[in-house]
Amino acid sequence: MTLDDGTYTAVIDRFEADQAVLLVEDEDGALCGEVVADRAELPEAGQHVDAVLTIAVEAGELRTATYEEAETKRRTEQVRDRFDQLSERLSSDKGDGDRTE
Template sequence: MTTDGIYTAVVDRFEDDLAVVLLEDDGETVDQAVLDTERLPEDGRHVGAVVSVELEDDEVIDITYEERETVDRSEQAQQRFDELSRRPPSTEDESDTS
């Protein structure tokens, strides 16, 4: 497991009554924690929710929902999706604009 401290984490998935959260350090996934779903803050009980997780002696001792970070990441992902879904101009489109 990772060292003691506070990590940003993202709710990755749910398996029965368990939540799997991916722990990040400097934006990179470094570990995961499996928790009872009930331990998550109520508004953070969805895939993609960003939470702060405090670890001590390999145990999760505190979890806080990060609403602003969740919204920001969701918006950034939607923007990337929108950019990727735009059709690149064809050669016919380019000749129409000349």
């Protein structure tokens, strides 16, 4: 899928050699495409998996990328909180099966 020219939020999904694969989100946060870019085109601080970037796309190619440190931290904490909640739920579920009635 080719992206329209514009500004998007993107998350680094993975690196393949010297290329970065960015998952691009629409205004609602839904996945709307991906962009492959040279790792060297990305801001140094944002060259890691799950980094959130604001990108500009022209003719289907990355033109600019800005690392969004605060948004990256917010999303990381949100994922960690969800994991902790699931962990707690699994721990309490385990204990329920050990009871005798």
